[in-house]
Amino acid sequence: MAGPRPVVLSGPSGAGKSTLLKKLMKEYDSVFGFSVSHTTRNPRPGEENGKDYHYVTREVMQARIDNGEFIENAVFSGNMYGTSKAAVQDVQAKNLICILDIDMQGVRNIKRTDLSPIYISIQPPSMAVLEKRLRDRKTESEESLQKRLHAAKVDMEFSKEPGMFDVIIINEDLEDAYGKLKETLIEEINKVKKVGMSS
Ligand SMILES: Nc1ncnc2c1ncn2[C@@H]1O[C@H](COP(=O)(O)OP(=O)(O)OP(=O)(O)O)[C@@H](O)[C@H]1O
Numbered sequence: 001m002a003g004p005r006p007v008v009l010s011g012p013s014g015a016g017k018s019t020l021l022k023k024l025m026k027e028y029d030s031v032f033g034f035s036v037s038h039t040t041r042n043p044r045p046g047e048e049n050g051k052d053y054h055y056v057t058r059e060v061m062q063a064r065i066d067n068g069e070f071i072e073n074a075v076f077s078g079n080m081y082g083t084s085k086a087a088v089q090d091v092q093a094k095n096l097i098c099i100l101d102i103d104m105q106g107v108r109n110i111k112r113t114d115l116s117p118i119y120i121s122i123q124p125p126s127m128a129v130l131e132k133r134l135r136d137r138k139t140e141s142e143e144s145l146q147k148r149l150h151a152a153k154v155d156m157e158f159s160k161e162p163g164m165f166d167v168i169i170i171n172e173d174l175e176d177a178y179g180k181l182k183e184t185l186i187e188e189i190n191k192v193k194k195v196g197m198s199s
């Protein structure tokens with residue numbers, strides 16, 4: 001379907017992807033729509049089924065993958081995650097910019113599709129800062145935290161692969177990082193606003 005280009009936000013767990021995308025969706029609520037992924041991990045306090053994720057069992061997730069319902073799927077830190085075709089279509093049907101928050105396996109897999117998004121990597125200023133943010137968030141067990149830190153090291157190298165991302169944003173100061181994110185997306189934002197005004 002023709003429409004605004006989707007946006008992929010990727011980067012290590014704890015780098016600040018959700019924080020940045022929530023700010024963006026708050027400021028431009030009629031411009032962006034979130035692609036609600038499926039996951040087998042448990043909801044965190046405050047997360048809502050159908051809004052943050054569709055929380056499903058492994059059996060349900062695997063059956064839907066086998067049924068061809070996903071554009072991409074991956075195992076991250078021991079849990080399954082995936083972007084369903086319906087999640088993206090729901091946003092695109094409203095002519096909004098679809099935002100996907102996915103890990104690096106998802107980025108590789110999306111590159112094999114015809115989605116053609118803008119690829120943005122959100123990176124932490126250092127591993128030490130990342131670890132502090134993840135610990136302070138208090139959402140992970142020690143085991144999950146260690147898995148996420150291990151994946152983060154791989155992700156930080158992956159983000160440097162030439163051509164992998166259109167833009168890499170270091171999220172040190174939140175307002176600076178948010179400013180860079182808006183700057184990257186302003187052209188697409190203005191296109192959607194223009195269409196909204198003329199319809
Ligand atoms: N620039 C920043 N300065 C300080 N703290 C930050 C900054 N950006 C985000 N945080 C905090 O760091 C923690 C991790 O951020 P967030 O949950 O947005 O990361 P994430 O990349 O979405 O992680 P995940 O992939 O695990 O969902 C949160 O507690 C958030 O409030």
Ligand SMILES: Nc1nc2c(ncn2[C@@H]2O[C@H](COP(=O)(O)O)[C@@H](O)[C@H]2O)c(=O)[nH]1
Pocket residue numbers: 010011012013017037038041072073074076081082083101102103104105106107
């Ligand atoms: N490949 C995919 N990765 C996804 C998807 N949804 C989320 N994620 C990534 O998983 C990790 C962990 O997320 P968390 O919410 O448990 O902290 C993070 O890097 C997300 O970007 C997806 O559909 N596909």
